[in-house]
Amino acid sequence: MVSDEARWLSLQRSPGERLADAAERMIREAIRGGALRPGVRLPSSRRLAAQLGVSRGVITEAYEQLAAQGYLVSRVKAAPVVGDTPRSMLRPAPRREELGRVRFDFTPTTPDVSQFPVRQWAACLAAAARSMPVSEYDYGDPRGTRKLREVLAGHLGRTRGVVADPEQILVVHGTAQGIDLLMRTLVTGGARCVGVEDPSLPSQFERITAHGLAARPMPVDAAGILIDDPDVDAVLVTPAHQFPTGVVLAGERRRTLLNWARRAGGLVLEDDYDAEFRYDRQPVRALQGLDPGHVAYLGTTSKTLAPALRLGWLVLPAEHMPRAQRIRNLLDVCPPSVEQRALAMMIERGDYDRHVRRARKEYRRRREQLIAALADRLPDLRIEGIAAGMHLLMRLPAGLDDATVAARALRRGVRVAPLSRFSHTGNARGGLVLGYGRIPERDLEAAVAALVTAIRR
């Protein structure tokens, strides 16, 4: 911590009080009140004296007194720093209830961040910051930079068959902000109810209801979501790889969904969170490409690169753009520009695609090994869902409660999500959702062994 002025310090002298005593009291109060924290470096005595309009000796004396009392630590030829006080000895709160005990973490929805191409990203960031026109350090377009939107339009068309005009793309802080922004856009447009897959992520459900919209769970079977209530304004779906069941939306259901949108004037919200990772065959094209006027498309770098980047995109039908832009501006004005430029570079240089191809091989291997290890120990096992993404759904033998199994597993150091956690109606249950993003290949056998013990108990 380096010196700055603490310019807010002001000297108030009590009647008859010596100046050095008043200065000492002023600083002690700032430390005891918590404003000057342990480790913070005070201004030099010369500077503080000038600021307060007293002689330097006054401050030197105050500093010496405070050092003697333990409030300050004196240093040779340097300004003193605030010492450790009992207040600072408090330990920070433990970060998560049971983190210390987890040996194997099957949490789905998280990629293996150790695969993240750190060097390329660091290089892109630095190059982007240095080469950026200075005007782009100012407030920008709420949709994101023109450059990144153009690159994304090309990229999404090429890789996912999305029909994206750069004018209809919004760069967002990941799928979460994309959904939050969509919900606010829908609400201001008069929407009242949004259909949601059952099961699906509880956080998606919450992001819908947080804005006063009703969330209407709709069942998912082996062919994907069943639109059992046409009277909703929008439906949030994961057609390429349903989370958490892992099924793909069948051709006929895709048509049904788009027909519903056209007839009812509804909006399909396509969350394409992990479609880059399909292992057995070509991924199905994004729904958006089939009917860009009725689908809002959501994508993210959280699975392909890393969640901590907080970068994603939203492709919207033109009619929703004016409202969406206004709301994006209210949310947080615009996305950060250096990161946008870095992502555009990463895609243009081919680093993005190369990383996705590498990661695809890695996850595919893990998936196969995980399935083999499970089959080895549980011959009656049923795995559901397509060969894709970074999770699978494993059915439990009848009579086993998935939440009980998950709790038992956690006591053995295995974190795994029960299917029932993702059900909004209680209808989806009796399964474990196993993510392999946080378990490296070398640990898969041991992780499965520990999990199977918990299941068998």
Place this chain on the structure above:
Amino acid sequence: MVSDEARWLSLQRSPGERLADAAERMIREAIRGGALRPGVRLPSSRRLAAQLGVSRGVITEAYEQLAAQGYLVSRVKAAPVVGDTPRSMLRPAPRREELGRVRFDFTPTTPDVSQFPVRQWAACLAAAARSMPVSEYDYGDPRGTRKLREVLAGHLGRTRGVVADPEQILVVHGTAQGIDLLMRTLVTGGARCVGVEDPSLPSQFERITAHGLAARPMPVDAAGILIDDPDVDAVLVTPAHQFPTGVVLAGERRRTLLNWARRAGGLVLEDDYDAEFRYDRQPVRALQGLDPGHVAYLGTTSKTLAPALRLGWLVLPAEHMPRAQRIRNLLDVCPPSVEQRALAMMIERGDYDRHVRRARKEYRRRREQLIAALADRLPDLRIEGIAAGMHLLMRLPAGLDDATVAARALRRGVRVAPLSRFSHTGNARGGLVLGYGRIPERDLEAAVAALVTAIRR
């Protein structure tokens, strides 16, 4: 744009259709439909053939046909790229109505981004990305990283007298997100009405009402805001340097405000957007430091570094933290981690303070020159507000409508904000808010000359 698989392309052959014709049709439709955009590189004929399960000759023929029709541009020993089609010839929309005509931009609230220490920031970003523990590339704490919150606690205490426990800090995407987050937190806590300074930024007003809260304008005089309605749940204020009048909240008013908060159980929302820039004397201490239990403190790097960073912070009383964290998670999960690490580095290395000191000198010089140039031409001129920040309020002679003057100035290439634009009641008017962030010293004389001509007309 580099090659990737366009794996979503699928070949559907009509009865009797040749394979090469079907492939040609498939690609042409993808181009005409807008998915494969101009400049996008197609897969090599070998790769696409393998993907579709046809012989390479089929794809070669389709590519040749499409090149002859102008859809593709062939390249020697490389896969073809999509050619420019009439669709792509459309010019992008002009970026702002009158940008081309603005010669001098007095827009307030924006700093001079050409001062931004690009090299240091680029170095911090790259170092942060490279040195970050891999676990921090995963989803993180919705409040931000522990490290940055600790650094901010020290920094804000030292520079602004803020009493901040790292547990009560939330890193946000600038003041905008901070206010949005605060409003959502207040609403879920049962709040219904928020007081707001009149005049103040229209966007702040909108960020309040966007969540269904009533915004109650309260007048600002030479001593700052007058709390004329104690029956509000919170009051959003800019005590160190009111925007746009430039006044500082007087000592007695500070006490009145805090007394209101204590008595009514209300929350003061302190927007400390530019307090680093005070030129004539020490800045007044942040209100938060006087009563951390009743003040939510908002800060930003948008004025000290650059708006495009989208980094700010919120210091909250402990009781609001659980709700605020939950809502932060709904908004966009957590802030990006590399940027947080970079900012912590920038503060710890002293680059942040050094830059602020440098920028302070620059803005001070501009302010003095601007006032001198105005006084020179308009001897009866009245400038209001303290010597601080990057804007001043200039009163117009009686009888002059500020919006009319601003419109006239714009026709002369001078962008300036009329005071009435910031008034929610229509009571504040008859002034021009002049920002000097976007006008370099060398242009100040000419800018003032052009402005004065518009005023005199």
